[in-house]
Amino acid sequence: MKTRMNEHGFFVPDTISTTGSKGSCRLVAALLACCALAPALLAQSDPILATDVPGKNFSLAYIKYEGGSYHHARGEMLAHEEQFLPNLLESLRNKQGLDISDRPQIVKLGDKGLFDSPVFFITGHYRFPIGDREIDQVREFIKRGGFVYIEDCGGLDQYLKTYGSFFEQMHEVLQKAFPEGRFVVLPKDHDIYKYPYLFPKGLPNFFGKDNDGSPPDTPGKIRKHKGGEGFYVGNVMVAFLGDADTCCGWSGRSLCGDQPFKMAANVIIYAMTHGGL
C-alpha cells in the first residue's frame, strides 16, 4: 500500500486522502455485503455454531465527529481510523489474545451503533461541536455499562488557542453527563498500570515521540503531562482519560516501541475486569 506524509507529518495510506477513494471503499464494502448476504440467507435455517463472530467477539467503537480535528487535522484523524486503530486491534488480538474485531466500529456519538460496542474510543486535538443529545447518549452509554476511553492528541498551539482543547472539552462533556462524577488522577499503583503490563511510573508520556522523537513536554506544547485520569461515578471508573498521546503511538512506527499498545491493552482489560455502572 502506498503511503504519503500528510500535512501534520503522519504517514497515511494514499487511498484515503480523498473523498473519492472513500466512496470507492464504500462501494467495495457494499459489494462484499451483497456477496456475504447470499450465503447468509441460504444458511439462515442452519444451526449456528458460534465462533469468533460478534457476541463472543466485540468491537471497539471509534467516535467520528464533524469539525474540530476532522476539519483542522483531517488526515491524521483518518489515519487513526484506517491505520492506527486497526494496528491496535491487531495487537490486542495477537498479543493479548482478545477476541476483538479487526476493524473499529466507526460511529458518531448520536448513532444507535454506539451501543454495539462495550467501549468507545475518542481522540482529537481541538474542540468540536457537540450537542445535548450527544451528551445524553454518552450518559446513557455509560449507564448501560459501557466504558469510555479518551486520548488527547495534543494539537498546535495556534489552533488550540483559537478553537480550544479537545481534552478539556471531554472533561466538560463527562462532567455534564454526570454532574455527580469526579475526575481523579490515577495513582501509579492503580490497577490500570499493573495488569497485564506493569507501568511502575504510571502513564508514560508518548507525546511527540511518534513524530520527531522530541522529549516529552517539548516547549511549544500547550500543556503539561499530568498522567492518566479516571472519571468516577460513585466508586466505578467509567472513563479513562489519557494525556500521553498514546493513540499516535499505534501508528506502528512509534519510537516508543510497543509501549503504547501495552498501555491500551491495560485500559481495555481494566474495563473488562471491573464492573460497570
Add this chain to the structure above:
Amino acid sequence: MRHEETVIWFGTGPMSALPSALAWPLWSLLALLGIVIIVYSHQRTLVALTSARRVILTILRTLLWLALMLFLAAPTRIERTHTDDSSKRPLAVLVDRSPSMGVPDQRNKTRLEDAAARWGNLEKEALKTFPKIEYFRFSTTLSPERSLDAALAGESGPANTYLYQSLGEVLAKAPQGGWGAVVCLTDGFDTQSTRNETDFVNKAISANSPVYFLPAGNLTTTRRTMDVREIEIPRNVVQKTSFTWRSVIRSFSDRNRVVTVTLSKKGNVIAQEKLTLGKGDRTIIWSTGVQADETGRIPFEMTLEGDDGTKTTARATVLVSDNQSVRIFYYQGAMGWGYRFLAGILREDPKFRMSSAFHLARKTDIEAFGSSPEAVGTNFHDDELEKLDVVILDGVSSSQLNGKEQQALEKFVRNGGSLLVMATDCGDKGGFAGSPLEKVLPVSFYNTPPDPSLSKKTTQWKRMFSSISVRNGQDAGIPTERMRLTDEFPAKPGMASPEFVNYQLFKDKKPGAEVLAVHSRDNNPDTGKPAILMASQQYGSGQSCVLATDSLWHWKLSQPSQSGEAEIFWQDLLNWLVRTRRNAPVFDHPPIGSIQGLPVTIRIRAANPESVPSLSVEGPDQKTQPCELKNAGTDGIWEAVWTPDQTGDWILIAKDEKGLGSEHLLSVEKQSSPGEFNPMPPDEEKMRKLAEMTGGELIRNRIPLTWSRSDTLENEASVTEIRKPLWHRGWLLAACLACYGTELLARRRWRML
C-alpha cells in the same frame, strides 16, 4: 404302609429314556426288520439246502434275534412302598366374612370375591402338600364349614371383625402335631384390642402352626377418599425469590369428581385450581409457583375440597430469610465483557457479593482481580469453595481445570452449591465433553461439532458480514435473538427473555434435567428439538445450570438503562439458583401427618458427611424438646424416632453446628377409629410381619415356596421304589447261547461253515 408292584417295559437300557409311545413302534420296527433280513438271507444261501434245513436255521436265528430284542425291551418290575398319608398335618383355611369384606368397590367387586378367586387358584396346589383342608368362617364368631364354597356362601356376619380372636380359636383346635398351616383370607381389620395380636402369635408358635395371610387384594378403598401424600418444597428460601410448591395427591372415588385445590399463605389464598379427577384410584401431582415476599416462618395451608363433600387439609412452613448474602465466584476462562456487565448488575443489590478471577487468553498467567476479602484463587479446592454459594464459569473449557479442581467443583455442587456454566461460544471446542464435570451438568456436550463444514461456512459469512456491518455506524446493529423461555423457567410475570448473539450447540439434555430456555428457530440436527440455550438440574443437594452463550452483555448494552430487564433476569436467576440454601441440614422425605401416640421416623440429610445435625420439636403448646439423632449408616443421613404426645401442628427443627437449619411442619391427629368400615386399604405390611412371626408369610398369587419344598420332601420320604429287571436271568442267557450253539453246529454239519 402300602406296597405296590408294577411291571414296566423299557425300564432300563438304552430305550428307557424314550417315551413308550415312541419306544414301542421303534422296537417293533427293529424286530420286524431283523426277522425280514433273517428270512431273506436264509432263502438265498450260498450252499444249497433242503427246505427242512433252511427252516430250522431260520427258526434258530429268529429265536436268537427275538431273545436279543427282549433284552432291549428290558421288562422291569417296580416295587413301591408308600407311607401312610394320615401322618401329614391338615391345612386350616379361615375366611373373613365380616361386612368390610362384602362391600363392593367401583368395579362392583368385593374383597371377599377377590380373595376367594385367588385362593381358588391355589387350592389344588395346596392339596398336593396337605392331605386335607379344613375350612372355617368368622366375623365375630368362628364356625367350621365343609368346603370353600360353603364358607363363602351366606350372609356376612355382624359389623365387627374379631380376626385375631378367631385365629386363636382355630389354633386352639389344632390336631396333634399342629396344623400344617393356617391360611387366613382377610382384609386385616380387627375391631378388637390389638392385644390379641400377640396372643395369637404365641398360640401359633405353641401349636407349631404357621399362619399365612392372603390379603384381600382389593387395593382400592371402600369409600371415597382424598389425601395429600407428599409436599415437596424448599425449607429455606431467600426473600424476593420464587419457588415451586409441589404436592402429590391421592384420590379414590367411585365416580368422577371435581376437586378444588386451594393454597393459602398466612390465611390468604395465593393459588386455586379446580381439578377433575376420574373415578378409581388416582395419584396426581399439583404444583404452583410461590413468591417468597416476606421474611420469617411462613405457614402454608393446602386444602382439597371435592364436590362430593370430601375435604382434607395439609400444612407446611417455609423459612424465608433476607440477610443471607449470595457469595459468587466468577471465573472467566477467556477474556470477555460478561463480568463487567454482570458485576454492574449485581452491584445494585448488596446481597450479592462477587469475587472474580480471569484467565488471559493465549497466556498461562492468571490474574486475580478479586477485591472481596473472600476472593479465592482459581485453584478450586474444598475449603475455599465452602465459602461460596455460586460458582460461575464463563468461557471456561475443561482443559483449564485439572482433575482435582473438577472433583472439588463436583463435590461443591453435591453438597449444595450452585454451578452456572456459561458455555464458550467456540463451536470447535468440546466444552466439557468427557470431563469429570460433565456429569454434574444438565446437558451433554459434543466432542466435535456435528457438522464441521457447516460450522466453518457459517463462521465465514458471519465474520464477513459483521466486519462490514460494524463499519456502518449509522444503522449498524449486531443481530441478536431472544431466547424462548420454557415453562420450567422460574420467570416472574412480565420478565423479558434474554437476547443473545451466539450460542454453543449442546448435544442433548440429560434425563431429569429441566430445559429453561431454547432457541426460537434453530433445532438440534441430531434430536430435531429446539436447540437448548439454558438448562438446569438438581445434583446432590445442589444445582447446576448451563447457559449456551456468554454474550448476554449485548442485551444489557442494547436495553435502555431504565428498562431493568437484564437486571431482573440475572438477579432472579442467581436467587433461584441459591433458593435452597446450602450448608443447612434438610429433612429427607418427611411425613406430613402422623397419629398421636404412634412413633414417627424422621430422617435428616446433613449438609456434608462431617456435619452433625441436631433435631428438636416444637409442640402446639410452643414448648421445644430435643430429639436424639443417630447416624443411619449412610453418608450424611441421620435418623430419629419420636412419638408425638399431643395433637396439632408440630414444628420439627433441624440445625447444624453453625445454627443453619430447616424446619418442617408435621400435623398430628388422634388415632382414627379402627372401625369395620375403615376406608384404608389392607395393611399388608402388618400382616406380613405377623405371619413371619409365626413362621408363615404373606400369600399373593402362588403357594409359598416352603409348601412346594415340603411337598417334594414328603414324596421322597413316603415312597420307596425298587426296580428289578426281569430279563436279567441266567436261564434266558443260557437259552440264547443254546440257540446260537445249535445253529453253529448245524451249519458245520451241513457244510455251511
